[in-house]
Amino acid sequence: MSVQNEIRRLTAPDIRARKGGEPIVSLTSYHAHTARLLDEHCDVILVGDSLGMVMHGLESTVPVTLDMMILQGKAVMRGSRRALVVVDMPFGSYEASKEQAFMSAARVMKEAGCGAIKLEGGRRMAETIRFLVERGVPVMGHIGLTPQSINTIGSFRAQGRDEADWGPIEDDARAVTEAGAFSVVIEAVAEPLARKITADIAIPTIGIGGSAACDGQILVLEDMLGLSPRVPKFVRRYGDIGPAIGAAVAAYAADVRARAFPGPENVYPMRTKGKSGAS
Numbered sequence: 001m002s003v004q005n006e007i008r009r010l011t012a013p014d015i016r017a018r019k020g021g022e023p024i025v026s027l028t029s030y031h032a033h034t035a036r037l038l039d040e041h042c043d044v045i046l047v048g049d050s051l052g053m054v055m056h057g058l059e060s061t062v063p064v065t066l067d068m069m070i071l072q073g074k075a076v077m078r079g080s081r082r083a084l085v086v087v088d089m090p091f092g093s094y095e096a097s098k099e100q101a102f103m104s105a106a107r108v109m110k111e112a113g114c115g116a117i118k119l120e121g122g123r124r125m126a127e128t129i130r131f132l133v134e135r136g137v138p139v140m141g142h143i144g145l146t147p148q149s150i151n152t153i154g155s156f157r158a159q160g161r162d163e164a165d166w167g168p169i170e171d172d173a174r175a176v177t178e179a180g181a182f183s184v185v186i187e188a189v190a191e192p193l194a195r196k197i198t199a200d201i202a203i204p205t206i207g208i209g210g211s212a213a214c215d216g217q218i219l220v221l222e223d224m225l226g227l228s229p230r231v232p233k234f235v236r237r238y239g240d241i242g243p244a245i246g247a248a249v250a251a252y253a254a255d256v257r258a259r260a261f262p263g264p265e266n267v268y269p270m271r272t273k274g275k276s277g278a279s
């Protein structure tokens with residue numbers, strides 16, 4: 001076997017080995033340019049099906065297709081070199097049977113070239129996770145709030161805020177771990193429960209609205225940059241790039257209207273006789 005790349009990408013086993021160690025840094029990305037910016041800081045880049053809302057203005061992740069995920073997965077792979085790229089399996093591409101899940105996951109991994117996939121669901125997906133892992137597909141689980149189930153759960157409410165509700169969520173975490181997932185996203189779960197699950201299971205937990213005690217954290221990039229109009233409580237804004245984009249676009253519009261753009265430095269003069277090249 002020959003070695004193709006100088007820079008070795010992180011793998012699912014590398015992330016699995018980080019249990020209880022240095023926190024795992026992850027963010028979502030759907031584009032080559034943002035993936036390039038994230039790559040030196042993030043261990044995991046998730047091509048999340050949140051792209052349905054963020055890129056396409058959809059109301060939920062339900063309409064997102066496998067083709068959409070593969071297209072953006074390819075872009076993120078082209079933009080990154082070091083981080084493990086995980087691509088979300090969209091609603092309807094894996095729930096019907098473990099065979100359906102394998103065919104969809106194999107397409108994602110072959111066509112996008114990513115290192116792992118993520119799917120939503122605990123106990124109900126355990127058999128599928130095991131089937132995929134046994135056949136060479138690294139799986140990141142996703143428990144707690146599972147947004148693809150919005151039409152059955154009815155709202156994006158935090159889970160496990162009454163101790164009486166902890167049992168099924170803990171069972172989900174155990175089921176995903178025993179099935180062979182290399183890590184698990186815990187979304188919008190009461191802090192003490194996310195902390196307890198992290199202490200109890202053997203694989204890294206990646207919190208989003210979980211706990212600082214989780215083995216890693218993930219946020220949707222556009223949420224933490226201040227680009228999303230509405231964000232859940234668990235988002236901390238690390239930037240406010242919306243106004244910067246608005247100001248840049250306003251300056252551009254004013255220049256275009258005043259015929260101040262393009263300037264002499266932005267246009268191509270005629271070639272001087274005897275010289276060549278376009279720079």
Ligand code: KIV
Binds near residue numbers: 047185219220
């Ligand atoms: O789709 C997504 O962006 C996600 C993260 C929020 C974990 O699943």
